[in-house]
Amino acid sequence: MPVQISEENFVQFRYEPSYLKSVEDILTRSDPKLVNPDNSFNPGYSAINLDGGNVVRDKEKVMITARVFRENQNLELTREELREQLSHDLMAHVIMVPEHPSDEIDHAVGNVRFLDHDTVLINELKLEYKYWKDGIEKIREDYGFTFIEVPWFKPRYKKDSLSAIGIYINYLEVGNLIILPKFEIEGTRDQETFT
Numbered sequence: 001m002p003v004q005i006s007e008e009n010f011v012q013f014r015y016e017p018s019y020l021k022s023v024e025d026i027l028t029r030s031d032p033k034l035v036n037p038d039n040s041f042n043p044g045y046s047a048i049n050l051d052g053g054n055v056v057r058d059k060e061k062v063m064i065t066a067r068v069f070r071e072n073q074n075l076e077l078t079r080e081e082l083r084e085q086l087s088h089d090l091m092a093h094v095i096m097v098p099e100h101p102s103d104e105i106d107h108a109v110g111n112v113r114f115l116d117h118d119t120v121l122i123n124e125l126k127l128e129y130k131y132w133k134d135g136i137e138k139i140r141e142d143y144g145f146t147f148i149e150v151p152w153f154k155p156r157y158k159k160d161s162l163s164a165i166g167i168y169i170n171y172l173e174v175g176n177l178i179i180l181p182k183f184e185i186e187g188t189r190d191q192e193t194f195t
Contacts, residue, residue, distance in 0.1 A: 010043035053107035098135030
């Protein structure tokens, strides 16, 4: 699906994530140039490979994990050129969130969410890697954000490496409605998160 960049405008990025490379995965992808018109979308198209789940937007800013650099090595752009192109395509200032190399998907939406222009929800830092804490602290310093930490947990028996089990910040927001995940498994922090 295209990424919404304003009330009327959308941009369609290439969707070729490194975590979906098997023949079966490739066969499940649809052609956006066929699907978008059927869904009344008329987006601009970008050569950048970017999964929409890796875009967390405020009005003038977006957060994207640094995974985007690895996903676009074939474009032969410097990191700064890629960042500038993303900023142009998304019509917003791009803030790079540290990558979680051990996270196969590494979507920004599983790590950070804008609550408002100056406030960002982040996963509770006590369970994070030091380099990630340092990187997110640099973002706080550079942009003056207030961070609100959201509980999360690592499931003891994660059956699927592409699972978001334990990540409450990966919620659905539609208008004024927020739908939080509920996990109800060992280690759950459901009640703590809902209150």
